[in-house]
Amino acid sequence: MTGKDEGPSLGQAIAFRSKDFLKWSDSVMEGILRRSAVGRGLDFLTKDFFNWATRNSIYPLHFGIMCCALEMAVASAPRFDAQRFGVIYRSTPRQCDVLLVNGPVSKKLKPALRRLYDQMPEPKWVIAMGECAISGGPFYNSYSIVPGVDQFIPVDIYIPGCPARPEALIDGFLKLQKLIKENKKGLLTGR
Amino acid sequence: MAEMWINMGPQHPMTHGLWNLRIKVDGETITDAEPEVGYLHRGIEKICENRTYTQILPIADRLCYGASLSWNHLYCRTVEDLMGIEVPERAQYLRVAALEMQRIASHLMWLAAYAADLGMMIGFIYAMRDREIFIDLLQSLTGSRITYNFCRIGGVAHDVPPDFERDSLRACDYMEKKIREYYDLYEGSKVFMMRNVGVGVLTKEDAMNLGVTGPPLRASGVRYDLRKDMPYESYPEIDFQPITHPDGDCYARYCVRMEEMLESCKIIRQALQRMPKGKWRVLAPRNAPIGTGLGRVEDPRGEGMMYVVGDGTDRPYRLKIRSPIFVTVSAAKRMLVGYKVADVVAIMGGLDMCIGEADR
Amino acid sequence: MAGSRRGAPGEGIERAPMKVDGEADERVIRTVIDSFPTTVKDFQKVGAGVLRAKIDRRDLFRACKLLRDRLGFEHISMISAIEYADRFELVYHIACYGSCMLLELITSTPKDDPTVDSVSAIWGGANWQEREAFDLMGIGFNNHPKLERILLPKDFMYHPLRKEYKEGP
Numbered sequence: 076m077t078g079k080d081e082g083p084s085l086g087q088a089i090a091f092r093s094k095d096f097l098k099w100s101d102s103v104m105e106g107i108l109r110r111s112a113v114g115r116g117l118d119f120l121t122k123d124f125f126n127w128a129t130r131n132s133i134y135p136l137h138f139g140i141m142c143c144a145l146e147m148a149v150a151s152a153p154r155f156d157a158q159r160f161g162v163i164y165r166s167t168p169r170q171c172d173v174l175l176v177n178g179p180v181s182k183k184l185k186p187a188l189r190r191l192y193d194q195m196p197e198p199k200w201v202i203a204m205g206e207c208a209i210s211g212g213p214f215y216n217s218y219s220i221v222p223g224v225d226q227f228i229p230v231d232i233y234i235p236g237c238p239a240r241p242e243a244l245i246d247g248f249l250k251l252q253k254l255i256k257e258n259k260k261g262l263l264t265g266r
Numbered sequence: 267m268a269e270m271w272i273n274m275g276p277q278h279p280m281t282h283g284l285w286n287l288r289i290k291v292d293g294e295t296i297t298d299a300e301p302e303v304g305y306l307h308r309g310i311e312k313i314c315e316n317r318t319y320t321q322i323l324p325i326a327d328r329l330c331y332g333a334s335l336s337w338n339h340l341y342c343r344t345v346e347d348l349m350g351i352e353v354p355e356r357a358q359y360l361r362v363a364a365l366e367m368q369r370i371a372s373h374l375m376w377l378a379a380y381a382a383d384l385g386m387m388i389g390f391i392y393a394m395r396d397r398e399i400f401i402d403l404l405q406s407l408t409g410s411r412i413t414y415n416f417c418r419i420g421g422v423a424h425d426v427p428p429d430f431e432r433d434s435l436r437a438c439d440y441m442e443k444k445i446r447e448y449y450d451l452y453e454g455s456k457v458f459m460m461r462n463v464g465v466g467v468l469t470k471e472d473a474m475n476l477g478v479t480g481p482p483l484r485a486s487g488v489r490y491d492l493r494k495d496m497p498y499e500s501y502p503e504i505d506f507q508p509i510t511h512p513d514g515d516c517y518a519r520y521c522v523r524m525e526e527m528l529e530s531c532k533i534i535r536q537a538l539q540r541m542p543k544g545k546w547r548v549l550a551p552r553n554a555p556i557g558t559g560l561g562r563v564e565d566p567r568g569e570g571m572m573y574v575v576g577d578g579t580d581r582p583y584r585l586k587i588r589s590p591i592f593v594t595v596s597a598a599k600r601m602l603v604g605y606k607v608a609d610v611v612a613i614m615g616g617l618d619m620c621i622g623e624a625d626r
Numbered sequence: 627m628a629g630s631r632r633g634a635p636g637e638g639i640e641r642a643p644m645k646v647d648g649e650a651d652e653r654v655i656r657t658v659i660d661s662f663p664t665t666v667k668d669f670q671k672v673g674a675g676v677l678r679a680k681i682d683r684r685d686l687f688r689a690c691k692l693l694r695d696r697l698g699f700e701h702i703s704m705i706s707a708i709e710y711a712d713r714f715e716l717v718y719h720i721a722c723y724g725s726c727m728l729l730e731l732i733t734s735t736p737k738d739d740p741t742v743d744s745v746s747a748i749w750g751g752a753n754w755q756e757r758e759a760f761d762l763m764g765i766g767f768n769n770h771p772k773l774e775r776i777l778l779p780k781d782f783m784y785h786p787l788r789k790e791y792k793e794g795p
Contacts, residue, residue, distance in 0.1 A: 136277070137277075137279045138277050139282065139283065139284075140283075140284060140306065141283075141306060141328070141331060141622055142328055142331035142334075142412060142413060142622070144283075145331055145332070145375070145412055146411070146412065148378075148379075148394075149394065149398075152378075152390075152391070152394035152395065152398070153391055153394060153395045154394075154395065154398050166278075166279045168277075178306070179306075179308055181304075181305060181306060181307050181308065181625075182779060182782075183304050183305050183307065183778070183779045184276070184284065184305045184306075187276055187277070187305070191277060213324065213325055213328065214308045214309070214310070214313060214325075216313070216316075217308050217309040217310075217312065217313055218309050218312065218786050218791070219307050219308060219309045219778065219786075220308055220309070237413070238331075238411070238412055238413060240411065303776065303777065304775075304776060304777040304778060304779075307777040307778060309786060311762070311787060312786055312787055312791075472750075474700040474701055474723065475700065475749055475750050475751065476749075476750040476751050477701060477702060477703075477749065477750065477751020477752070477755075478751075479701075488723060490723045495723075495726045496674075496675060496726055496728070560676070560719075560730070562703075562728070569703060571703055571704050571719065573704065573706050573717065573719075575708060583708075584706075584708045584709075586704065586706035586707075586708075586717075588703060588704040588719075592754060592755075592758075593751050593754060593755070596750075596751070596753060596754040597750070597751075625777060626777075
């Protein structure tokens with residue numbers, strides 16, 4: 076439309092069609108919230124609250140690859156009960172925070188897994204559970220395994236074990252909560 | 267109405283393990299189906315050519331993680347057949363008891379996932395709670411929760427821990443009571459019965475021709491159970507009955523697995539009571555002779571086979587693995603065509619798929 | 627309630643029935659040798675109910691049809707492909723439910739022409755097993771309805787189970 080630094084003046088704005096008006100008002104609000112002191116002030120007030128809400132409602136993706144997936148299922152069973160930490164599995168990547176990779180990633184699966192990771196909205200984290208996801212595991216020199224999921228996806232938490240026990244998985248979730256707490260970011264300004 | 271292909275998977279809550287099911291639908295009715303596997307292919311047969319016979323034991327566990335003791339045992343039987351080793355009697359009875367506990371745990375895992383898929387979350391909770399009892403027993407026996415590495419070539423790894431027989435018998439009593447409760451829970455649910463009775467019928471001739479084995483075969487009326495018809499270990503000494511059902515639908519497969527759990531409790535009791543004292547392992551030679559070995563067992567999911575070719579060294583020349591789920595999934599088209607999209611979950615869930623063994 | 631779902635009515639608890647008897651084995655051996663006198667070799671009994679034979683690959687389809695139609699071998703258990711220095715071998719394990727027998731049928735192909743006839747028209751269960759043998763070992767099956775890769779990605783260039791393919795990521 077017009078130059079980026081100033082935007083249209085108020086006089087021109089009144090003459091917009093509705094679509095263009097909404098675009099203009101969005102950009103004005105964005106400027107106020109994200110780039111000015113109002114946004115930084117709001118973030119300062121609400122950062123702790125939103126961070127508390129985020130770290131106590133980690134939603135992993137319903138994605139089981141191999142043996143560690145059984146222990147992931149058992150972690151939400153009555154005995155270990157991950158749900159008391161706010162962990163509920165969701166079926167679609169668009170609603171998830173955490174991608175839990177729990178098995179060896181074969182070359183056929185690699186593009187599908189990357190697509191799942193890209194579909195997840197920010198903020199997102201990745202947990203590599205089990206030896207196969209960390210480094211290829213017992214199949215490290217196979218022709219059809221990617222040796223470690225961190226070759227194509229950035230990983231935040233590594234949970235060792237073959238298979239990783241459900242207690243280890245819950246410990247991994249608690250470490251992720253600590254990680255989220257230490258890296259507090261305001262939702263508006265991202266700082 | 268226009269027909270179109272729909273892709274279910276590889277990431278889908280219904281697909282336990284990763285596989286892709288492409289179905290062609292005409293409105294709501296399925297007209298064609300094409301399963302696609304291979305997302306979990308690890309190249310195990312090639313890996314095994316570069317490992318010694320003992321190093322393959324933990325890898326054989328990880329073939330099918332739902333019933334890993336069964337695959338470990340199958341591998342040991344195959345290599346014992348190649349090397350000509352006779353396993354001592356105490357080890358045979360112990361293997362039978364552990365295998366039947368693994369069978370109960372595997373069927374309970376299936377029941378939990380099946381109930382969760384069909385919308386009965388209470389089934390998931392109950393089945394997982396009861397499965398923990400058998401997992402604890404197996405953990406006290408072997409040291410691990412799901413990939414046990416318990417059988418060795420020539421016997422088992424170690425003897426039973428103290429009070430193992432007493433705890434196992436108590437677990438069997440508890441399980442027999444609980445399975446009767448499960449019958450009330452599932453058959454009292456009208457939705458469960460509607461989703462299972464008459465759905466996914468597989469006729470006897472189709473089941474035999476398409477290579478379907480295990481509970482789906484017995485649910486179609488064929489009375490064939492490798493533990494009875496070509497028995498191994500100490501199964502000839504034990505009284506039990508293979509379970510069949512004439513209908514061939516999802517309800518029949520559910521019935522067969524529930525009754526099999528009751529039979530397994532009987533087998534565990536007899537095996538532990540008849541177990542003699544003595545050695546539990548003989549030492550196997552390091553190098554295998556030149557020849558072939560064949561192992562064939564009744565896995566909880568069907569007929570598992572392994573074929574090994576030895577060439578005189580301490581590594582196998584070729585190890586071929588036959589997975590029951592690989593062949594049963596190929597029969598999916600016959601079971602799915604003509605039913606609705608909502609029945610896919612019940613039909614494919616009733617086959618108890620563990621894709622790790624299909625893809626190897 | 628639970629008891630009504632058991633097998634045929636009137637069946638009691640029984641010990642493991644030894645359905646394998648010498649007579650059924652003899653009948654199988656005689657029928658197969660009579661039908662293929664020149665191409666079946668090395669017929670032997672390997673264990674209780676397990677037989678082994680070698681056959682030429684050109685007669686494989688007719689022999690399998692005979693096994694299914696006249697001798698009642700309804701189930702193909704496993705098709706294994708093995709590579710030796712001078713040949714490829716295919717081992718077919720075929721089972722008979724009625725008489726509890728397992729037949730190990732071995733056929734071999736020369737190294738430069740690894741093709742055999744497909745038996746998926748006889749037993750539907752052979753379909754995916756033959757696709758797997760093609761995918762991993764490169765054996766061609768004539769008249770197979772859909773011979774494509776099944777376990778590896780479609781654009782994978784090699785047949786990994788061959789001895790010339792060295793493993794590595």
